Amino acid sequence: MKxxxxxxxxxxxxxxxxxxxxxxxxxxxxxxxxxxxxxxxxRPAAATPARPATQTxxxxxxxxxxxxxxPDLQGYWGNGTYTPxxxxxxxxxxxxxxxxxxxVLKTRASGEDEQTTPGTTADVHYDFTQFALDTSxxxxxxxxxxxxxxxxxxxxxxxxxxxxxxxxxxxxAGPGGxxxxxAGxxxxxxxxxxxxxAAPGGxxxANNQYDSIQNMPIGSRCIIMGGSGPPLMDAGxxxxxxxxxxxxQVMIVTEMIHDVRIIPIGDRPxxxxxxxxxIGMSRGHYEGNTLVVETTNFxxxxxxxxxxxxxxxxxxxTRVADDKIDYTFTATDETTWVSPWTASVPLTKEKxxxxxxxxxxxxxxxxxxxxxxxxxxxxxxxxxxx
Amino acid sequence: MKATRLKLAAIATIVALLGAVPVWAHHAFAAEFxxxxxxxxxxxxxxxxxxxxxxxxxxDVKGPDGKVVEWMVEGGSPNTLIRLGVTKYTIKPGTExxxxxxxxxxxxxxxxxxNFILPDGxxxxxxxxxxxxxxxxxx
Numbered sequence: 139m140k141x142x143x144x145x146x147x148x149x150x151x152x153x154x155x156x157x158x159x160x161x162x163x164x165x166x167x168x169x170x171x172x173x174x175x176x177x178x179x180x181r182p183a184a185a186t187p188a189r190p191a192t193q194t195x196x197x198x199x200x201x202x203x204x205x206x207x208x209p210d211l212q213g214y215w216g217n218g219t220y221t222p223x224x225x226x227x228x229x230x231x232x233x234x235x236x237x238x239x240x241x242v243l244k245t246r247a248s249g250e251d252e253q254t255t256p257g258t259t260a261d262v263h264y265d266f267t268q269f270a271l272d273t274s275x276x277x278x279x280x281x282x283x284x285x286x287x288x289x290x291x292x293x294x295x296x297x298x299x300x301x302x303x304x305x306x307x308x309x310x311a312g313p314g315g316x317x318x319x320x321a322g323x324x325x326x327x328x329x330x331x332x333x334x335x336a337a338p339g340g341x342x343x344a345n346n347q348y349d350s351i352q353n354m355p356i357g358s359r360c361i362i363m364g365g366s367g368p369p370l371m372d373a374g375x376x377x378x379x380x381x382x383x384x385x386x387q388v389m390i391v392t393e394m395i396h397d398v399r400i401i402p403i404g405d406r407p408x409x410x411x412x413x414x415x416x417i418g419m420s421r422g423h424y425e426g427n428t429l430v431v432e433t434t435n436f437x438x439x440x441x442x443x444x445x446x447x448x449x450x451x452x453x454x455x456t457r458v459a460d461d462k463i464d465y466t467f468t469a470t471d472e473t474t475w476v477s478p479w480t481a482s483v484p485l486t487k488e489k490x491x492x493x494x495x496x497x498x499x500x501x502x503x504x505x506x507x508x509x510x511x512x513x514x515x516x517x518x519x520x521x522x523x524x
Numbered sequence: 525m526k527a528t529r530l531k532l533a534a535i536a537t538i539v540a541l542l543g544a545v546p547v548w549a550h551h552a553f554a555a556e557f558x559x560x561x562x563x564x565x566x567x568x569x570x571x572x573x574x575x576x577x578x579x580x581x582x583x584d585v586k587g588p589d590g591k592v593v594e595w596m597v598e599g600g601s602p603n604t605l606i607r608l609g610v611t612k613y614t615i616k617p618g619t620e621x622x623x624x625x626x627x628x629x630x631x632x633x634x635x636x637x638x639n640f641i642l643p644d645g646x647x648x649x650x651x652x653x654x655x656x657x658x659x660x661x662x663x
Contacts, residue, residue: 256638257562262554262626264637268649269579269600270608348555358551360577376603393603395577493603500575503551503598510556510629 201427201457206385209427211455211463214490217370217483218273218377220246223443225285225293232293233282247274271375279462279486288466289480295443296475348511354504360497362416362440366397368433368451369442369467370483379485380492381455388422388429396495401431408434414447416440429455445471461487551577556598557636561627565595565635569619574602574612581637583621597623597637605649615648 202210220243234242250272254261266272285293347353357363365373367390376394383389390399401420408419414437422431431453438446450470458464463485470478567585579599584592602610622641628634640648 254638256624257559259554259559261638262557262559262636264578264599265639265647266600268640268647269602270604270649271600275608276604355551376601378603378607489607493606495576495603497577500573500580501577502580503556503578506556506628506630506634507551509632510558513630 199457199459204383206383208383208385208424209429209457210383211381211388211429211457212383214378214380214488214492215463215485216277216378216488217365217372217465217485218276218278218375219281219286219372219483220273220278221281221283221286223286223371223481224295225287229284232284232288232291234284236282239280239282243274243278247272250274266375273372273375276375276377277486277488279484281484283482286481286483287479288482289468290477296477296479298444299472299474299476348507351504351508354507356440358501358504358507360395360501362397363395365394366392366417367399368418368420368431368453369469369481370453370465370485372483376493376495378488378492380490388431391492393492394495395497396492411435414438418449418451427456429453431455442469443474445469445474448473455485553598553636556628557626557634558629559626561629563623563625563627563635565597565621565623565625567592567595567621567623569615569621570594570617572612572615572617574606576601576603581621581623581640583623593633595623595633595635597625597635597640599637599640610649621648 204210204212251267253265254263267275270276283293287293287295290296347355351359363373364371365377365379370379370390373392373394378393380391380393381388382391386403388401388403390401392398397417399417399420401422403422403424405423406421408421411434413419414435416437416439418433419435420431420433422429424430431451433451433453434449436442436447436449438449442449442451448471452468452470454464454466456464464482465485466480466482468478468480469475565583565585567583569581569583571582573580573582579602581597581599583595583597585595586592620643622643623635623637624639624641625635625637642648
């Protein structure tokens with residue numbers, strides 16, 4: 139009986155999916171708007187609205203300036219989101235309607251509230267909601283986009299270099315770092331160095347990751363986590379940043395896990411190519427009201443969506459309201475993707491201040507894990523001797 | 525109206541098919557704690573380490589023999605709670621707590637706290653009853 143009910147439910151779910159997909163396509167055909175049409179090339183942030191331009195044009199926002207006359211981006215900002223990096227395969231339009239978006243938001247939030255089953259591996263964890271770490275308990279900017287990727291127009295990662303025709307996109311999370319929950323599910327939604335759960339990465343393989351501390355994931359070791367950037371992607375929780383501007387430098391502090399990016403402004407040359415860093419090396423300049431930051435010199439040990447040392451990131455920060463920065467980044471790596479791609483990740487005003495993280499000092503987890511692995515090995519050896 | 529309902533149901537379905545949002549872990553908790561060692565600890569919280577990447581609660585648990593044993597219970601990062609107004613004074617030392625969780629694999633008195641339950645049955649922090657809207661006062 140139970141089985142039969144499940145079969146019926148499955149059929150209903152599949153039918154509903156087909157109907158919904160058809161309605162999305164139909165809706166797209168009915169309400170195609172020029173503003174929502176994707177451009178062929180990566181676009182500046184100002185041209186990438188988080189909602190379709192259907193409303194009456196509001197009064198243009200006057201961007202405040204710093205004492206040095208630069209566009210003022212300073213303050214605390216967050217980028218928590220339920221929007222996946224890649225557009226789900228079964229969604230065919232660029233924007234949800236507000237009604238659809240609200241439903242998606244509600245469903246995502248209730249998914250985070252779901253309780254795990256006692257006695258299962260998934261239950262061996264604290265409850266996110268009890269610590270207000272679910273995305274819905276932080277400010278989430280309105281974003282009607284169905285994917286963070288805005289170029290290519292299909293909202294999906296370009297094909298990999300050397301991949302067979304038609305095999306592009308659709309990859310899962312990057313190789314980890316244990317530093318981020320990703321951008322709300324969907325396919326391949328994890329941020330740089332992210333990875334759901336505690337995927338290995340930056341350390342040894344999964345088979346021996348508990349042999350030594352050096353083999354453990356870099357996020358678990360508090361070396362670097364997903365939100366550190368560049369690019370700035372949802373860290374999963376504590377996804378908060380502080381931007382401070384000086385005349386010749388911009389500083390971006392990441393709460394999780396307190397990485398600090400110091401970005402020289404102007405035409406200062408980059409250090410030699412052989413000098414590599416976890417978060418690369420950045421240089422910035424202003425184009426009108428937009429801060430443009432170019433980053434290269436990644437050490438490649440925290441691959442971003444499969445790209446390593448050859449990755450180049452171009453970020454664009456444009457303040458479009460007192461409480462919002464349009465933030466886009468373009469990722470380029472000719473050895474990884476057949477073309478550059480661009481994503482839009484709106485930053486919304488957050489309540490400060492940034493809180494300390496001190497991850498290394500109080501990171502008891504790895505010691506407990508290694509001790510647990512040794513205890514398990516000893517128990518197995520004792521059992522084998524009997 | 526019917527069409528709207530169908531559409532909403534379809535959205536819910538499509539979201540469900542995308543996969544539920546899994547619990548994110550800074551590290552593999554099932555490698556640190558033993559799924560086969562569920563524990564229910566009833567005791568008095570003596571200290572809350574509001575530290576990262578994870579909180580630690582110190583709980584004095586009285587055993588059947590009357591002996592008090594200190595347990596350390598791992599919880600979540602406190603940062604968002606702090607931003608919501610929770611302070612070190614919100615959960616005072618001396619608070620009675622029941623913790624449902626799993627014991628450390630290496631067998632010491634450490635556990636992950638799946639649920640932190642107050643004497644009135646409510647879950648710790650969920651109501652944020654001790655939170656101070658607008659910020660964390662220094663008192």
